[in-house]
Amino acid sequence: MAVVSATATACGPSATPAGGGSGGGKHATIGLVLPQGDKYFQGIQEGLEAAAHKDGNTVVVVNTNNDASTEATQVQNLVQRGVSAIVMQPATASAGSIATMKSIGAAKIPLICFGNCTDDAASKNIVKGVVQSDNTALGTGTGQEAAKYIKEKLGGKAVIGLLNCDSFEVCKLRKAGFKQALSAAGVRVTYAADQEGFLADKASPIATNMLSSNKSINMLWSANEGGTLGEIAAVQNSGRAIPVFGTDISDQLAQDLLNGNNILQATTGQDAGKTAAKAYEQAVRAIAGQANAPFSVGVPGITYTRSNPDSVNTYLGK
Structure with missing residues (x-):
């Protein structure tokens, strides 16, 4: 079941981020695709929501339960909703998840991969940025x-x-x-x-x-x-x-x-908090049509x- 976690007004893919909470444009809606709901991914959700809401933006959260078929359905729901960008940890390393990620690009929606991003899931042909633990x-x-x-x-x-x-x-x-x-x-x-x-x-x-x-x-x-x-x-x-x-x-x-x-x-x-913050920053730049540099960010852990x-x-x- 998709969990909608948002308080701001949602809008279509043409939305632009509010830019540091300073206003000046339509608000963005960011889809967050999680593979499960344990404490780490709860931290990802909380961190992304905190950053987005500070800018007046909206986050829509879905959980795939580590299933590629569920993932495809949930992502299609986000695409049909007209989100401005998607931040996603692939459910699997299989061709199914890669096909779903490619469908996001085909819909002209920027995709940021976090977490389990290797091989095609970290390709510049598929995603606009990568954020994962070092x-x-x-x-x-x-x-x-x-x-x-x-x-x-x-x-x-x-x-x-x-x-x-x-x-x-x-x-x-x-x-x-x-x-x-x-x-x-x-x-x-x-x-x-x-x-x-x-x-x-x-x-x-x-x-x-x-x-x-x-x-x-x-x-x-x-x-x-x-x-x-x-x-x-x-x-x-x-x-x-x-x-x-x-x-x-x-x-x-x-x-x-x-x-x-x-x-x-x-x-x-x-570090779920820093991972979420970096992913949000990359999503905001991608929505604005800016390239992420560096393209791939490694986040140190907490001992x-x-x-x-x-x-x-x-x-x-x-």
Whole structure:
């Protein structure tokens, strides 16, 4: 079901943005296409709405539930509504989503891709701009905290077990960033295991087996939320005092940072607010017929740590 989230008056594709809230033209209507409704995408919606409403513009939000067919229908509804621009994270990397994105251009509506934008989804022939998390930086942020921990509590060296999601290109970048941060810090590191595990229920037994077969492991890292949750559960089951460093942020991971079990030490999550703000800026320029330069923007993440509970509580809205 499409969720309309707007308070300003909507208008057709010829609308122009109000320009910093200063008026002087018709208001713009921006379609926001989300693949799901978790807290990160709620943050995207809130950020885009805040920026648009400041300018007197309107946001119309639809959710595709990660389904390419639903996505095609929802996008067609936005096209028929006559939105001024569309900001979209593709539901899939399949030809279906690309065909839907091309249909937006065929309707002469500017399209900004955010989030999962690779290959054709990031092509200048299809979109007017790209905004997504700097996935290398997501790994680097946590890696820097892990390096501090190794220096301060592990005598400058560590044996690390990794859970990856290398079947996705972004996860390879996260892992590379994590390793780069440790290398730059000059700590001595051995990677004892590097296994795929990114769904929490499957990651937990994988991490448990990793710990039982590699008794020398004294630190764990994961490339995503599911893997991080799996590692936390594995450490709890092992009874060993092994620190976990992760990627992504959610209410559950935030609570784990505040938990007195001292397992999760740090995790770096995507910055929904800045991603939304940058996507809105690109949409406004595209509506005005201006080229986006740079065409592609990488947004660093936010690192949350056990040692700074205030930032964790802020994330939780406390």
